[in-house]
Amino acid sequence: MSFDFEMKAALETFIVESRDLLRDMEDLLLSLEHSDDSVDAINAIFRAAHTIKGSSGLFGLDHVVRFTHVLESLLDKVRDGDIPISSQLVAVLLPCCDHLGLLIDRIAAGELGDAIDLAAAGAQLHLQLGQFLDQKPDGSTDHGRLAHHRHDEANPASRTEGEAVDAGNWYLSLRFGPDCLRNGMDPLSFIRYLSTLGDVVHLITLSNDLPEAEDMDPETCYLGFEVVLKSNATKEAIENVFEFVNEDSVIRIVPPNSKIDEYIEIINALPNDDELLGEILIKSGVLTKNELETCLQLQKQRKENLSPEDRASQLPIGEILVKEEMLQALVLTAALNKQQQVKDSKARERQSIRVDAERLDKLIDLVGELVIAGAGANLRASKTADIALLESTSEVMRLVEEVRDSALQLRMVPIGTTFSRFQRVVRDVSMELGKDIVLEISGGDTEVDKSVVEKIGDPLMHLVRNSMDHGIESSAIRLARGKPAQGILRLNAYHESGSIIIEVSDDGGGLNKDKILAKAVERGLVAPNTNLSDREIYALIFEPGFSTADQVSNLSGRGVGMDVVKRNVNALRGTIDIDSEMGVGATMRIRLPLTLAIIDGFLVGVGTSSFVVPLDHVIECLELPKDNQDLDYMDLRGEVLPFIRLRHLFDIEGDVPRRQNIVVVGYGNTKAGLVVDRLMGEFQTVIKPLGRLFNHVKGLGGSTILGSGEVALILSIPAMTQLYTAQEQRKHLTSSMSVIGNSKQVQEV
Template identity: 35%
Template structure:
């Protein structure tokens, strides 16, 4: 057991929580009514407070407690999270961070000032009201001078499975004082209907002890929401039973034995139970109904589901699609018409289930957009470039996994837009533009894709400089004829940067090549367009989901591979002329020269090639490449499985899937194959030029 410093552990934990808190607060400025944000901020605060106290950060715990108390009014919906309140809350967050990371730098006076500010916003009517009053709810006075309590206990049937034991609880109850316990057996079903792990017994208990109600609640603390507990003071009239009244039997009598009632009566009992509820004493109800009512108010329009359950559901659907593919294969090889019909029916159902499930995984992209406001705010101040940030299409939905993957690329693009795109205020005024720059982040549906654009109204790309840099790096020959668009593509080359001064903000960590790769890993594409003096727009095209795609199943030698159908342009047969032209890497497609790759060579296929080789033309953006295979088998619903770390060095495949016969097939990485074809073409150019 490593003896890690607990303080250090707490520090790490806290720094993660601060990020959560800050994100939630910033988003809250945008969506003040989002309960989830309020809750997440509150939870972060709560954890900081709890762990802080655990590890001796008393000042942190005390300050956070006040912060939390103030924020509780927001949580309860009594106060709106205004921009001013959020600014103060951010300051409070920074103060707690300082208390943890650099306590020397903090001053109690600052903390008090922040708290005063907080209170001013939160308790406007009672400026700086003593917070402590809010904390302790007045306890319901308990009559302690009574004979005891009458309890009626009814547990939910699953209680035993979750590790609670009613007998232990009754035992704990007996510790409070003498108890008279009567089991109520009318809930016991017939033997053949009995679930051995369910609890059917209920209990009627008279506790002859003048204890607090709290003491009883303590006994049932863990099961209070899984039981009906009716509690009423024991009337004095009732003669205290002779002590020690009833020692709970260690071994519970077998439930059936304890119910000697004739079956007819037992069957009738549950009905009677429903009609006339067990003597419901006029006891004060627990404060739970309130909670319940609140929940009802929120309606049934949405149900919150945990993300991992959705992942599980998607996995199951994936397995179903695979099993269905096997069924279809089996059915089509036989001659039984009815099986074929069932297979078709299941195929239809599986595909609609797939669509529904994928729909349930969709998350509006707005949750991501919100995160960039602090980034823009900070960058714009750091670089002294005032920037207006506009977002549109927040409602556009994308698979939740993709939203997570998009965060880093967008951070990079936005950083670039401010740092390199937007000019400084002097330049802007000199060019007759508004001093304040503008960055637009937009998302929009386009067929089966989502387009995400980052648009700035800055100076635009400096094509001449990119070209000069490309020549300097030997990417193109001096004087080569290239379109502006082709020149701009060099920005995506690894290690390519034209920024003359690397600022503190840009030019570190990921480059545009990484952004491009991340997007392509999501089976998306990236494109740039620019107008000198008017700005640059980066467009990301993304598929709607990552989990299941339409694929084209092909055979190369003995291996079978999947090509994402979205990349397939057409399939043609390799002509005899093309066949003869070994060594050359071009194909004549209606007058256009298209480079092609022989997959047999790339995959080291064994065995003799089929006589009629097929060519699949694939494309990324404007680039077309032909892939030569032995056979095109057909369309395939492809459930994408990622390749493990041990194959992370293999770039030609983007993943794998499972075919109808249960074998694995690899999914070709279109972008990589296109790049491979192009590098071959370039090599050929060079060797021909030589």
């Protein structure tokens, strides 16, 4: 199967929308087990499955239609209350949702046919669905109906939505709108999909106002069809086939055994050859020859200019005219409704639009280059001392800043989508562990850069699984400790000081700091008798290979995972810390920047080097007191402020100026002072990666290009303070080991 360019674009839209629908289906399915009112959720799940099925039929993806058809039939019975909602039902529906996701992934990869491995998995899922479809009220299974269901799987046309009618010939008159092709719709795909509901007995292709060849537009649709469909489907099922083109197309559907005047309406509305249409009506069995002659005769009489008395005297014509007036009223009402639907649809289109991620990334890159170029122009203007030029460049920089903020806002997405995916993880892992755990989500509407959302999934997965495995106790232990049998895992997000905070909390047993410290001393990570704060002890679990688990499980206990979490968070210029209380629970708190592209920075200089401090971390600036020149701390309004001397940290050569400055920075509850030579003011900073060559350098968050063309390094305040703390701990550990060694030598002597 091959598609032209327009159909490929439509197929890509189908893939994106199907994935969105499947995510919604999974979220709704997970909510069924904990919701008292499930009517809306079931209806939404059914609509999602029905939309995927209908769209798949338009593209000739019959294997998706076949699988979804059985799923849709089951959901229809759930809607009607014939099948009760239960954990067992949800346990079957969730794998079906996963299977549809795999089918969509294969289609996205270019495999439009049914793969053997997925077909076998789909058949197995159909068996599980069949057990619910054929279950009697007493819980037993009707094997005869089950066998009939096997036949339905191979022939989806034999089962339809709603109440089925006796198999008969439906007459469909289809006139597709002129923009059908432009909208990515293939008229023939609708005919193919009709064949899944029954047998297309006859088909005539007609043209709608076909112009001369030189006046034809290759993107305009001139096609129409007269179709006879033999099916036992309901009218609703057949109408749903055309739900994507209803707004700009004319779709007429006449059920089997309809009255003659309904066919007359179609014939009267068609400008084509009546004899040709009559032939298909007779051959298909929709009308007999005598009935057709009656239709044509009544049509001829209708076209004559009859007086009101003549019309009233001819009862059949009078009845038809009365019905026509009613029909016109209905058509007028439908037209007004359709206009309103079009207006609503266009309004929704104005509210939101899909943008390809690559185009958005390209826009951000261009905005970044614009920021750099604007900074260069502003720097050169400042050297000219031209007031008018300075005012112009300042206005340009103000507009560039607004463009930057607007462009970055386009990349902001709510983190709730990422959080919702863990509903499934918590459900599956809790069943695997034999624990009763529920997930509570808050702050889902907190927005963050999409690049951050894409990269935070794996660290969150490790933290969630670790909390469920090590943090939350089994129901028996919880009850013995006076806790509820059901454990609670919480995901929360909020903004704070230009950062986003993501918390993974549980009401489990908490971290045993004595056990962690003893393990760290045993491994030589901490010197004996070292005085560490609780937070410093908890941070030891992020060391590579560190684990206090007594047993290794399928989920954790091997000492891998938590160090990966810290490494990934650091790569996002973020930090992670832990709060815990024995017997109460623990909270893993991740602090990340809102964006990874462009930030407001504060430019400082040390020697011949320039550094950018993220402005969100800057608290204040002050001059280094003369009596603190050789100290690593100072008294800041009654608070001890430790120093980080950038000259020593990065081994920068050159003479130390007589006057040095301190940039007071902080993140979370940590505060420190950066000792620098020069304060150079605020600076719009475009973040550039350092590359693999500098991956080993700690305390840096990237680089940027100054207006002068020089390169400045961007400081990662969280990573820098952690680096400084680690260096001080190593000094203390080395000093302690030296003292212990000297003591042993004295004892030996």
